[in-house]
Amino acid sequence: MASRRKVIENLFKSGAFMGFGGLLWGSAAGNAAETELALRPPGAFENDRDFVQACIKCGQCVEVCPYDTLKLATPGDGKAVGTPYFKPREIPCYMCTDIPCTRNCPSGALDLKRLQAKGSQPSIDTAKMGMAIIDPKACIAFWGIQCDVCYRACPLLDKALIIERKRNERTQKHAYLLPVVNGDHCTGCGVCEHVCVVEEAAISVLPVKIATGKAGGHYIKGWDKADEKRMELKEPATTDEEDIESGLNYLNEDNELY
Amino acid sequence: MASLRKNKFLILRRVSQLAILVLFFGGNYFGWKVLTGNYSSAKILDRIVLSDPYAVLQMLAGGYWAAADLLIGALIVLLFYAIIGGRFFCAWVCPVNLVSDFTAWSKRKLNIKNNKRIVLSRNVRYYLLALGLIISAVIGVAAFEMVSPVTILSRSIIFGVGGGWLFITALFLFDWAVARNGWCGYLCPLGAFYALNGKYGLLKVYHDKDNCTLCNECFSVCPEVQVLSRVGKKDGYIKSGECTLCARCIDVCEDNALNFAMNYIKNNHNKR
Ligand code: SF4
Ligand code: SF4
Ligand code: SF4
Ligand code: SF4
Numbered sequence: 299m300a301s302r303r304k305v306i307e308n309l310f311k312s313g314a315f316m317g318f319g320g321l322l323w324g325s326a327a328g329n330a331a332e333t334e335l336a337l338r339p340p341g342a343f344e345n346d347r348d349f350v351q352a353c354i355k356c357g358q359c360v361e362v363c364p365y366d367t368l369k370l371a372t373p374g375d376g377k378a379v380g381t382p383y384f385k386p387r388e389i390p391c392y393m394c395t396d397i398p399c400t401r402n403c404p405s406g407a408l409d410l411k412r413l414q415a416k417g418s419q420p421s422i423d424t425a426k427m428g429m430a431i432i433d434p435k436a437c438i439a440f441w442g443i444q445c446d447v448c449y450r451a452c453p454l455l456d457k458a459l460i461i462e463r464k465r466n467e468r469t470q471k472h473a474y475l476l477p478v479v480n481g482d483h484c485t486g487c488g489v490c491e492h493v494c495v496v497e498e499a500a501i502s503v504l505p506v507k508i509a510t511g512k513a514g515g516h517y518i519k520g521w522d523k524a525d526e527k528r529m530e531l532k533e534p535a536t537t538d539e540e541d542i543e544s545g546l547n548y549l550n551e552d553n554e555l556y
Numbered sequence: 557m558a559s560l561r562k563n564k565f566l567i568l569r570r571v572s573q574l575a576i577l578v579l580f581f582g583g584n585y586f587g588w589k590v591l592t593g594n595y596s597s598a599k600i601l602d603r604i605v606l607s608d609p610y611a612v613l614q615m616l617a618g619g620y621w622a623a624a625d626l627l628i629g630a631l632i633v634l635l636f637y638a639i640i641g642g643r644f645f646c647a648w649v650c651p652v653n654l655v656s657d658f659t660a661w662s663k664r665k666l667n668i669k670n671n672k673r674i675v676l677s678r679n680v681r682y683y684l685l686a687l688g689l690i691i692s693a694v695i696g697v698a699a700f701e702m703v704s705p706v707t708i709l710s711r712s713i714i715f716g717v718g719g720g721w722l723f724i725t726a727l728f729l730f731d732w733a734v735a736r737n738g739w740c741g742y743l744c745p746l747g748a749f750y751a752l753n754g755k756y757g758l759l760k761v762y763h764d765k766d767n768c769t770l771c772n773e774c775f776s777v778c779p780e781v782q783v784l785s786r787v788g789k790k791d792g793y794i795k796s797g798e799c800t801l802c803a804r805c806i807d808v809c810e811d812n813a814l815n816f817a818m819n820y821i822k823n824n825h826n827k828r
Contacts, residue, residue: 312683320687327702328695351620351697354611355707356597357715361584372708372717379702380596380711404597404605405615406623 335376336383337486337503339368340391340425341400341408346505352407355380359399359408367391368399384427386488386503393422393453393487423454428486429509430459430479436500439476442466448490448501449477458483459490477501481510565803572648580714595651595710596701597629605629610688610749611707614698617689634753640801641757641819643750646740647802651710655724656740659731660779668732676735678782678798681748688745700745737779740800747800755797761805762817765791774805774814793819 336346339359343349359382360368367389371377382399384391397420400408410420430448434440452459458480466472477490479501488503503509519525560567576591583592589602597607607629615622637644647653684700691699701707705723712720731738740747763786770788775781783796784805806814 315680316683316687319684320691323687323699323703324691324695327691327697327699347696348620351615351618352622354597354607354615354622354626354698355701355711356593356607357584357711358593358597358599360715361587361592370711370715370717372712373722378697380707404593404599404607404623404625404629406626409623 335505335508336371336378336381337386337428337488337505339363339382339384339399339403339408340393340397340422340427340485341403341410341412341420342427343407343412344426344506346507349407350378350381352405353378353381354405354407356404357382358402358404362398362402364394364398365389365392384488386491387499388492390488390492391425391427391485392489393425393485395422397422423483423485425485425487426506428488428503429481429484429506430486430488430490430501430503431509432477432479432501434500436496436498437477438496438500439474442468442472442474444475445495446475446477447493447495451489451493453487453489454483454485458485563807565807569648569653569802573651573654576649577651577710577713580710584714585716594707594714595649596707597626604632606633608746609634609753610685610746611698611701613749614688614692614700617692618696618698619693620696637750637757638753639758641754641759642797642799642801643747643754644757644759644801645750646744646747647800650706650746651713652706652727652740652744653800653802655709655727656731656737656779659728660736663732663736664776676738676742678742678780680742681744681751684743685745685748685752704746705739706744706746741779751797753797755795756819757797758819759801760793760795760817760819761799761801761803762793762815763787763791764813764815765789767811767813769811769813771810773808773810777804777808779804787813793817 338346338349343352355370357370360370367384368382369384371379371381371383373379375383377383397410397413400410400413400420403409413422413424414420415424437445439445446461449455449459449461460478460480462474462476462478464474464476466474486503486506490501491499491503494501515528518528579588579591580594580598582588583590590600592599592602595608596611597605599605605625605628607626609630612622612626612630615626688700705727709720709723709727711717712723727739735742765788768788774784774787778784779800779802780796780798783794783799786792786794803816806816
């Protein structure tokens, strides 16, 4: 039965073709979607992979941005191809109050829902495009030179970016005026990075996930009434994370650690 | 005048393809609101959202339930092409057609035949169509959209970003080296998608055997020659969804043996 043989042979061939092509294509596309370092428009999914999944790459957000902040990634940009991102040192997000980029996204990759606290209107001030991080080595305010350019440029002045005073021990008579970012308020707009006066910005915006850490459940703030309540939890812990009890006093008791 | 008539549909197609491209371009650069976005998803008059149904299908396969605008947009496009029929998108809308037509034309002019050593099946595109959905499901991201020459090419024209020339050159070389219309006719999953979607559409090319002089002109221009199997043999519609409705065959036929006709409606208007 030559014909059956042929059929099986063809099946194998197409199977092999699908497998080979699929692996190649899948890993190429999968790699291309892995872009943790991109700053996204306001109202994007928190997790970048979710954003890449949801964005249809239409560029509507790019077209309506009045400052030409947003760009669509091309192959070689190292961002998921076709998805919007911005580079604040070139053009930051100026935080339009009407948020046209988010408003015009047809896919839900950008959504006003993510820019509104419960029961209030969407506000650009709640955006989490990224978070500013300061390099005290390069920031001349930390040298004792008065700068505060980023502080004055920040759209959320005195909320997202504050100035902390500290005595300058070197001169014995001046104060440091140090910019400090408050992560609860910083939107990641990048205006600070854009205006920073030194050669390579001493304040730069990173994706929130990279800029922020997490202490974990074992630490309890003894001075914080609400946090201390967690010690009273009586239910037996099921995960290591919830198991506060066993970690409470281990240094004072004479038990072996492990 | 005669050459105008001989190229009627070709000219109309170029007008349609370029008009869409220019409108998109103007939408980005000059803020025109007639047609904004790109071939993945567009807005007409800032109101009606259209979207690429295959892209949306990949998103769904990847596990993302897109916003209603996008889903409805995909449905509109799906129905539009299902009703018109065939791969109308490929011949009248898709910007890649400009490249593949040019390549095919230059090969024809230089009398270069397809490479005999590389045999590619036209069914590969259907495998790729399915594979695109499977990979999307596995990696959770629309897989074809990450590599699609259609969207990368159009984005680079509309948004003036890099990468376009690379893809144009790659398409050109592939079509030259492997097969005439190699990408569009053998590999493109989007074309395969529209071929299935448009199989039962209204607009079809109708062949009139009695008028046919077997000159073979249509075979030499058709990007999907296999669909012309009935030419010279039997009256009737070119039924295959793979026909791009480019109407190049109608243009070149000197004997009125090929014409557009409405599917399902018994046709005899072109009998003389
Ligand atoms: S909020 Fe305004 S400036 Fe910022 S990305 Fe959106 S449109 Fe552009
Ligand atoms: S408008 Fe939405 S779907 Fe379109 S490119 Fe921007 S984020 Fe992506
Ligand atoms: S990124 Fe900079 S300018 Fe923007 S809110 Fe944060 S600290 Fe202020
Ligand atoms: S049959 Fe005619 S209309 Fe259809 S693809 Fe071929 S040349 Fe174009």
